[in-house]
Amino acid sequence: MKTYSFACVVAGLLLAGCASAPIPSNPVSQASVPPPPPPPTIVKYGDSQSVETVTADFGSTDLQSVAETMVRSMLQSKTIQNSRSAPLVTLAEVNNQTNEPINTRLITQKVRTQLLKSGQVKFAISGNEMQSQVDELKRQNQTGMYRNDGVAKTAKMEGAKYRITGTISTIVKRNRELKDVFYNFTLNLVNNETGVIEWAEEKEIRKTVLN
Amino acid sequence: MAILFSYKSATHDLKHSIYESCLLLTMTATIFLFTSCSSVQPTQITEKQQMTTRMGETSAVDVLDMRSVLRNNLLTAQVSVKNRGPSPDAKTGEVQPDTKLYGYRFKWLDTNGMVVFTDEAWKPLTLTRDQSADLVGVAPTPDATAFRFEINQYK
Numbered sequence: 001m002k003t004y005s006f007a008c009v010v011a012g013l014l015l016a017g018c019a020s021a022p023i024p025s026n027p028v029s030q031a032s033v034p035p036p037p038p039p040p041t042i043v044k045y046g047d048s049q050s051v052e053t054v055t056a057d058f059g060s061t062d063l064q065s066v067a068e069t070m071v072r073s074m075l076q077s078k079t080i081q082n083s084r085s086a087p088l089v090t091l092a093e094v095n096n097q098t099n100e101p102i103n104t105r106l107i108t109q110k111v112r113t114q115l116l117k118s119g120q121v122k123f124a125i126s127g128n129e130m131q132s133q134v135d136e137l138k139r140q141n142q143t144g145m146y147r148n149d150g151v152a153k154t155a156k157m158e159g160a161k162y163r164i165t166g167t168i169s170t171i172v173k174r175n176r177e178l179k180d181v182f183y184n185f186t187l188n189l190v191n192n193e194t195g196v197i198e199w200a201e202e203k204e205i206r207k208t209v210l211n
Numbered sequence: 212m213a214i215l216f217s218y219k220s221a222t223h224d225l226k227h228s229i230y231e232s233c234l235l236l237t238m239t240a241t242i243f244l245f246t247s248c249s250s251v252q253p254t255q256i257t258e259k260q261q262m263t264t265r266m267g268e269t270s271a272v273d274v275l276d277m278r279s280v281l282r283n284n285l286l287t288a289q290v291s292v293k294n295r296g297p298s299p300d301a302k303t304g305e306v307q308p309d310t311k312l313y314g315y316r317f318k319w320l321d322t323n324g325m326v327v328f329t330d331e332a333w334k335p336l337t338l339t340r341d342q343s344a345d346l347v348g349v350a351p352t353p354d355a356t357a358f359r360f361e362i363n364q365y366k
Contacts, residue, residue, distance in 0.1 A: 049332045051314045051365045064332030072285075072349035081283040117328070118352045 056181045056207040058102045058168075066203045067110040070187045073201040075120050079162070079189060080199075086119070089189070090160035091126040097169040098183075104168060111164065111187070124160040133157070162189050162198065179209040264318075266363035271297045272313065272338065279358060286350040288317055288358045296340035309340040315362045317348035319355035327354045333363065 052061045074080060080087065091112055094104035105128070115121040125133050140151045166187040173180045182204070189199040259274050276291040292315075297307035314333035321327045328351045338344060348358065 047333075049316070049330050051312075051333050051335050053335075053365075061332060061335065065334050068331060072351065075351070076283045076285055076287075076349060078283070114351065120352075 053207075056179060056209045058098070058100055058183065062183065062205055063107060063110060065205070066107060066185045067114060069203045070111050070185075070201055071114040071118070074115065074187075074189060074199060075118055077189070077199040080120055086122045087162060088122050088124050088158055088160045089115070089162045089164060090124045091128075092163045092165040092190075094166040094168060094187075097167055099170070099172070102168060104166075107168075107185075108164065108166070124158055160192060163192055164189055177211055179211070181207045181209075183207075262359050264359060264361040266361070268364050269313065269362050271295060271311065272362060274360070275343065277360065282349075284353050286319070286355045286358065288348045288350075288360075290315075290346045290348075290360045291343060292336075292338070292346065292362070293343035294338035294340060310337060312337055312365055313362055314365050315346055315360065318359040318361060319350045319352075320357040320359065321354050322356050324357070327352055333365070335365070 048060070049064065050061075052059045091108045094108055096102050096104050112123055116123060137152060137154050140146050141154055164187060166185065168183065168185045170184070171182040183206075184202060184204050186200065186202045188197045190197050259277050262277060263274050271294055273293050273295055274290060275293055277288070279286055279288040281287070294309075294311065296309055297311070299306050313336045315336050316331040316333050318330070319327050331348075336344065336346070346360075350358070
């Protein structure tokens with residue numbers, strides 16, 4: 001027992017000695033040269049509409065110009081202009097056929113917002129947003145917590161006459177000096193009843209990166 | 212009688228010469244006035260200049276033509292521009308590179324001159340020397356009745 005206690009004390013002393021032992025190899029130089037301060041962080045607001053050319057990937061300028069071209073073209077189409085009242089449209093998927101992880105829903109949502117702001121088109125809820133609509137109707141009709149006269153009734157939803165579908169694809173070429181990215185974005189307006197494509201527009205973008 | 216006649220004639224001549232001098236003086240003054248007016252008159256600002264907003268170094272780009280038409284109930288504007296090439300540097304005389312990167316957009320106004328939509332995105336435009344382009348913009352809403360053209364240069 002005594003031997004065990006002695007060994008513990010010696011080990012403790014040794015450890016304590018180790019902890020206090022480190023001596024700076026060059027204390028003078030460490031004291032005189034403090035570590036460089038981190039570079040100051042500069043935060044500033046920029047113009048959200050300005051031309052963005054950080055990389056050749058699909059960026060904010062591409063998104064904005066694609067959405068603008070599509071919306072203005074669709075608004076000028078005879079399908080929209082010849083309708084007596086604002087036609088009901090819904091969003092379908094934009095198929096991303098590029099190698100980039102592009103959030104295509106951002107494009108369709110931007111198109112939808114601009115079309116709605118024009119007042120020429122109305123939108124029915126899309127398939128992706130259907131669950132939230134069903135949940136809300138269930139909440140109002142099945143929880144028994146709402147007055148009957150103010151409840152949103154079921155089986156009253158309107159079906160869209162048209163749907164918007166699209167595709168984005170790229171051709172990428174590169175050599176030692178440069179990389180060339182060619183985007184092609186196509187949007188179609190399909191008549192849900194007849195299956196006829198009533199309008200289509202494409203937007204082409206070329207971006208070049210010099211190494 | 213003869214003396215009276217000659218006095219009257221002399222008076223008439225004097226009046227005539229004074230009248231002529233006055234007329235000459237008035238004409239000279241009028242010419243001077245017109246000349247001075249024309250020399251201080253400011254240079255005429257054309258409608259194209261009024262409808263164009265330039266930001267940054269865009270002096271090499273000429274706006275050749277501007278027109279608009281109502282197409283399918285939406286105002287459609289077309290602006291033709293041409294890059295006549297940058298002039299050499301004023302200080303060093305160095306020739307500036309030909310190809311320039313510009314951005315442009317349209318601003319849409321209603322009958323009261325109010326902006327009818329949020330600002331458009333700047334669209335990139337690459338113009339080399341002597342290259343021209345017809346830039347077309349479509350109003351986002353039927354409320355737009357007029358437009359302005361904005362151009363800038365980006366790095």
